[in-house]
Structure formats: structure tokens, C-alpha cells
Amino acid sequence: MYEAMFFGTFKSKLKEVASLDITNNIYEVPEFASYYESIAQKSMNGDLDYYLASFDESDRVLEIGTGNGRILKPLLKHGIEIYGIEPEKEMLTFLNEEEKSRVYVGGIEEVRHFEHSGKYTHIIIPATSVSLFEEQFFSAFLKNAKQLLTSKGKILFDFLSPECIEELHEKVSVEKINEQLFLSGNFVKGKQFIYNIYTKTTTGERKLGYSVKNIYSIEQVNKLCKQFGYTAHVLRNNKDYIMMEVVNDEI
Known part of the structure; x- marks a missing residue:
């Protein structure tokens, strides 16, 4: 069901982890939302x-x-x-x-x-x-x-x-925010690119998410x-x- 929404490392998490919280709305997960805002603050020029x-x-x-x-x-x-x-x-x-x-x-x-x-x-x-x-x-x-x-x-x-989206295709970024490790990356699919993100929380929960975005x-x-x-x-x-x-x- 979810395989088409993930690439590489993120797709492998679907098979490796038995207990995995998967979301198609990363903004409703506090850890993902905070991480995304933190990255945005650094990269918005x-x-x-x-x-x-x-x-x-x-x-x-x-x-x-x-x-x-x-x-x-x-x-x-x-x-x-x-x-x-x-x-x-x-x-x-x-x-x-x-x-x-x-x-x-x-x-x-x-x-x-x-x-x-x-x-x-x-x-x-x-x-x-x-x-x-x-x-x-x-x-x-x-x-x-x-x-x-x-x-x-x-x-x-x-x-x-x-051009940037094409260059970032299937590249994985590793970041540590407040002692919590996050993996994230994009891949291009037609006229869209799909953002993938994964983390393991301090309580041991494993969370995987994706967000479908449009190329402008x-x-x-x-x-x-x-x-x-x-x-x-x-x-x-x-x-x-x-x-x-x-x-x-x-x-």
C-alpha cells in the first residue's frame, strides 16, 4: 500500500520494522512538524x-x-x-x-x-x-x-x-534535533516530488511519514x-x- 510513497532507506523501513507508525500528513506529528519547521528556518534564504x-x-x-x-x-x-x-x-x-x-x-x-x-x-x-x-x-x-x-x-x-528538486532526487539527509535523529529526503515522481521522513523517538517509537508535493x-x-x-x-x-x-x- 505504502511502497510507492517511499524510496531507498525509507522503503526498507517498511520491511525492517514490525511496529511502525506511518502517516501521510507529517504536519500532524509533533516531532515531524518541529523538525520540518527547524529545517525550514535554516534553508529559507x-x-x-x-x-x-x-x-x-x-x-x-x-x-x-x-x-x-x-x-x-x-x-x-x-x-x-x-x-x-x-x-x-x-x-x-x-x-x-x-x-x-x-x-x-x-x-x-x-x-x-x-x-x-x-x-x-x-x-x-x-x-x-x-x-x-x-x-x-x-x-x-x-x-x-x-x-x-x-x-x-x-x-x-x-x-x-x-533543478534543485532534480538534484536532491533520492538523496538522504541525516540531522540531529534535540538529541533525536531524523532521516529525510525527496524523490521525483512525474510532476510531483515526495518527501520522506523517519525517526525513532526517545521512548522507542518508530515513525515514518511522507508528504506529496508539486513541482512549480x-x-x-x-x-x-x-x-x-x-x-x-x-x-x-x-x-x-x-x-x-x-x-x-x-x-
Whole structure:
């Protein structure tokens, strides 16, 4: 059942370990969610610094995929009016009561149905989370975002470059976080890449997870944005990581 979702070392764990907790949603497992956020913080090429430099107290920001508050917490401390959307209720345990009150629980398909009290100057999708959205859902999000953005409002998001994804194909990374060992890696499958992760907890539990992600390119984003009346700009583009800004063309 699961074999098609894993490669190499991770696939072998299916046969080696009799008692194994397997999940297709790594973000609902606290150990995996914390690890992923920790890795994201190291590898996002200063996305937080970019947001802090770009926004001020006159902005109203909506974050898609708040997670443990890596972006929301510091922006709030800097006086920026920010709200969030997070599909995994468990992630709200990382937030205090004030922060929780600013986060809607749900996915991007529900974004326009929440009780938004006003329009946003910016919608942000950090930590390459846009890759979690199939093109049809991302297209629907772009369409719905029109109702939430101010005139000339912007959407900012980032993703791994197709070249980087190809280079990382079936490579395994070993990391130690808080004395706990994690194995992780990606493999390409058609127009998607599948993230694998494995750990053994301090209590001896063995956990294996995967997350199916979608490969995006600058050309693909430009095409989608033109379709829905946006103009797209590349903010950062290196061998591994692309950050884009999408501007609402409505006047």
C-alpha cells in the first residue's frame, strides 16, 4: 500500500520494522512538524528578514500555513497586523492565546469563507508551502484571493526550483534535533516530488511519514497569474530557491 510513497532507506523501513507508525500528513506529528519547521528556518534564504524589511504598521497581512508561528510571532512583535490560516489544529499548541485568536483553522480552499474583517495588503505563503497545493487548488486560491486583496495588493510565496528538486532526487539527509535523529529526503515522481521522513523517538517509537508535493516553475506561475489578472515578478532566484511576488492588477 505504502511502497510507492517511499524510496531507498525509507522503503526498507517498511520491511525492517514490525511496529511502525506511518502517516501521510507529517504536519500532524509533533516531532515531524518541529523538525520540518527547524529545517525550514535554516534553508529559507532569509524569508523572515525579507518580510520584516518589506512590511510596516500600515500593512495588513494574511499568512497561509502559519505552522508553529515562525513568521507570525516576530511580525506581531514588530507591530504588523497579521492573521493566519493553518489546516492542522495541533500546530496551534505552539501559539499563545493572542496568536491563536488571529489564526483560522482550515485550508486554502476555505480562504474566502472565513470572517475577514478587512482586505489585506499582502498574502504570504512561506516555507515552500505552495508546493503542497496541486495546480487546480492554487488556481482556485489565486481566483479567491482577488476578493481578499486591496487594489495592488500582493501575494508573496517561494518554492524549490525544479533543478534543485532534480538534484536532491533520492538523496538522504541525516540531522540531529534535540538529541533525536531524523532521516529525510525527496524523490521525483512525474510532476510531483515526495518527501520522506523517519525517526525513532526517545521512548522507542518508530515513525515514518511522507508528504506529496508539486513541482512549480517560474514559467508555470507566470502563466497562472496572467490567467487570473495578476502580474508576477521574481524577487529571488538562485540554484535552489525561488521567491515570487504576484501583484493584483485590479484598480
